[in-house]
Amino acid sequence: MTARLMQGNEAVGWGALAAGCRFYAGYPITPSTEIAEMLSRELPKLGGKFIQMEDEIASLAACIGASVGGLKALTATSGPGFSLMQEHIGYAAMVEVPCVIVDVQRLGPSTGQPTSPSQGDVMQARWGAHGDHPIIALSPTSVRQAFDLTVQAFNFSEQYRTPVILLLDEVIAHMREKVELPAPDAVRVVDREITRVPSEWYLPYGDALSDVPPMASFGMGYRYHVTGLFHDPAGYPTQRLDEIGPWIERVFRKIERNLADIVLVEEDGTDAANTIVVAYGATARSAQHAVKLARGQRAKVGLVTLLTIWPFAEEVIERVAHMARRIVVPEMNLGQLALEVERIAGRRKVVRVNRANGEMVTPMMILEAIEGK
Amino acid sequence: MSQDEHSAYNYLRHTKKFPNVWCSGCGIGIVMSALIRAVDRIGLAKDDVAVVSGIGCTGRMPVYLDFNTMHTTHGRALAFATGLKFARPGLTVIVIMGDGDALAIGGNHFIHAARRNIGLTAIVVDNSIYGMTGGQHSPTTPLGSRATTAPYGNIEPPFPVCELAAAAGATFVARSTVYHAVELDRYIEQAIRKNGFSLVEAVSYCHTTFGRLNKLGPAVDMMRRLKENSVTKSAAEKLSPEQRAGVIVRGVFCDEDRPEYTALYDEVIQRAQEGAGAAVRTTGGLG
Known part of the structure; x- marks a missing residue:
């Protein structure tokens, strides 16, 4: 395709579509809003779903719900909204549901300076949600890389069943650069592994074979339980030390064993x-x-x-x-x-x-x- | 009667899940069986039903049910359910919440889910208190009642749950109590059948916290009070405003037909794909 002048936020939107994202839920906030605007226009063309929620808490909740329903889901926000999303970043990590959260960093704290850039959310991306859990966060340095790393964020999210945070800053988000996007079939897309066992054998968090258990979408015939409580391999709440400990070890292991794949430098x-x-x-x-x-x-x-x-x-x-x-x-x-x-x-x-x-x-x-x- | 013959048996999870977390005498179990009877009566396949909950005593209900179940965060069940329903409109999505869950921390999601008229069935088990955390006042605690955080009596007026939902845009709204189980079955069934946002307020009680703090006696006494202190909508119309004060009015308060959200969005998809064009500027496609 020919080169085009494109904004970082727009590149995120195209990256999401190329990665197979078919669900977006978000709440308007500067300097991220262009992502919502372009996806509200482009998603339905592909049969995808766009919804503007009542706040950022609901936005990430809707994304997780949609992902459990089998769609790759994205939300985008900035500092204040990112703060509101922290509980559900923790929930997504706990229930191991893939989703991508874009945080276009602006100057803070609080309302700060909405149109000014910042890299002030770096530690929040790591430690914003309570409790111990691994996280993947990526940050592009150019408009083209905003496209590539959005695709990568979805791929990591699907491959490792984890929330992935894409940290933009206002400069990358609003800067326009000449970019040439790859053809859709030239983009490497990873989809979550879907279980193939009969439903009566399915253990949603069974870790016998892999640190990343295969998923089943709601409605596929695998009736299972999703909970933010610590859960056993069957997905049911547990207080047993011999079930909580292995769970934590596994969700950290699934990231730590794959650093060579995940750490891009x-x-x-x-x-x-x-x-x-x-x-x-x-x-x-x-x-x-x-x-x-x-x-x-x-x-x-x-x-x-x-x-x-x-x-x-x-x-x-x-x-x-x-x-x-x-x-x-x-x-x-x-x-x-x-x-x-x-x-x-x-x-x-x-x-x-x-x-x-x-x-x-x-x-x-x-x-x-x-x-x- | 053998277990296999019990109407609820086929809808319960039998591995590692019972006994349940609720106090003996609690009304939440009655709502759970009403939900099961409603699903059974409609004849929905278990694979096609999702039950989503938030946090609290009521939030623990889904884990016992053999459906697609999701126990989410406090107050946000409707937001998760919105995403799930939007992604999979073919699923029957039932959202089960407590009063604090649905109306305090989740109040914003409650009114917006109703406004969108998305095809969810919301059931609020209203026991007027935060039970799991030990008896703090909730958005439905009656004026003057005592709670652990209202030791001198509650000074905040309660939300009229059904009126709130109807005003916000719900297309089916009904209230019954856990004493009136047959009526509750019927309302939940009607709510599930409604193609739009439906709400059933199931008035219950918490003898463990609210009852103890307000000297209302054991569960049986509180159950009896639901019987004696509630009237049907038609009977309520004959009462003076003074007589109606503090009385639970049961009935269907709203039953309308308006386009459902996911159906409307299908039209959006159609418009987008027909190239009718968005109202805002376009910047071209991929590739």
């Missing part, structure tokens, strides 16, 4: 660098420019771009931190993912470059940190 010149920049989202664009400028001055700088924010790229950071003298972590917040880098690399090596006033981190700010000014 781009590395540029990290093998011979003494300074490493670790960036994500729109800030990675500033970082690319800063690294280019620094290399022009013969600095040995490498760039690690995190496409997967959670689970955190521990192995990559550990490897590059071992060689580097300085690790620069620019973020549009007051230091969130820097905490993770510091956990791996130690505080002494890490230089934080932070900005949380609604403006992007500039290449010059990062360049100064690279040069140790």
Whole structure:
């Protein structure tokens, strides 16, 4: 297809459709609303369903209900709505129902500055829901990547039966770039594994063969129970230690055993660098420019771009931190993912470059940190 | 009578599920059997029925039922059910909630599900109290009644549940009590048959918390009060406003036919696919 000028939010919508998403429930909120608008127009053309719910709590609830009914489901929101969704992110993790949540980060806390960018929800994406559960969160650095990572978010969600969070920032969401989207048949799409056992043998959370139990949609003839209480392999509530413990171990295992698949990182010149920049989202664009400028001055700088924010790229950071003298972590917040880098690399090596006033981190700010000014 | 002959037997889960969590004498079980009898009378296949609940004593009902069942979060059962019904319009989706669940934390979803007229059957088991957490006042606790969080008497007026649902747009609304089980069966059956948002308020009681705090006696006394303190809609019309105060009025309060949400959305799909075009600007298709 020909190249088109396209906004990040729009690319998310096309990515969702390409991934097989056929259900959207959401509530209007800046700067994410374009995703809802375009899907309200495009989903019914494909026989899909769009509904504008009464709030963000209901939006994610409807998505989970639709996913149990067998449709790939998406919701999109921004900070305030993302806060409201936390309970149901936990529920989706508990009942292992695939769904994708887009959070277009804006400056906060509270109503903050709705049209200004931020990367302030990074830790909320990891720890926003109560209790222990794994999560996958991805963050694109360009409009084209917004398309690709939306597809990837659905694929991870379906493959691992887990909620997946796509963290955009207002810059990526509203920025228009020239993109060429792949043909639909060139997009790799993963669908959840559907059970093939007879209904009387079906254990919705049975883990005998796999850490990701095959699903059955409601209405398929497999009558089972879904509950946010801890449940046994049959799906029934349990208080037994010998059933709760294995459940927690399994849902963490299904992510941790597949880090090589899930943790997406781009590395540029990290093998011979003494300074490493670790960036994500729109800030990675500033970082690319800063690294280019620094290399022009013969600095040995490498760039690690995190496409997967959670689970955190521990192995990559550990490897590059071992060689580097300085690790620069620019973020549009007051230091969130820097905490993770510091956990791996130690505080002494890490230089934080932070900005949380609604403006992007500039290449010059990062360049100064690279040069140790 | 053998177990196989009991009307409810085929609709209950028999592995690891009984005894149930409810106090002996609780009215929730009566609503559960009324639901089963209604489904049985309509002749729905178990595979085609989904029962969705929120949190609370009533929220525990689905796990005992041999349908597609979902025990969701507090107050949000209708929102989950909306997604499920929208994704699978062929399913009969019954949503079972308590009064606090449906009307306090879930009040917003309650009025909006009714407004959309989506084809769900909502059953509110109204026992006037938060039972599972030990007796706090709810949106249906009568004025002046005591609760653990209203030790000097409740000063918040209760919601008229049926009137609220009808005003919000429900197309079938009825109220009965757990004493009037036969009537309850009939209303739930009518509600399930309605193609639109239907609500049945099943007035129950909580002798364990509300009864104890308000010195209303054991379950039998509270059950007797449902009998003696309730009248049919036609009988209520003959009462003066003073006489009607505090009396439970039973009956069908609303039975209308308006287009159901998922059916309307099928028309949206048709319009979109016919290329009639959306009212807003289009930016082209994929590929």
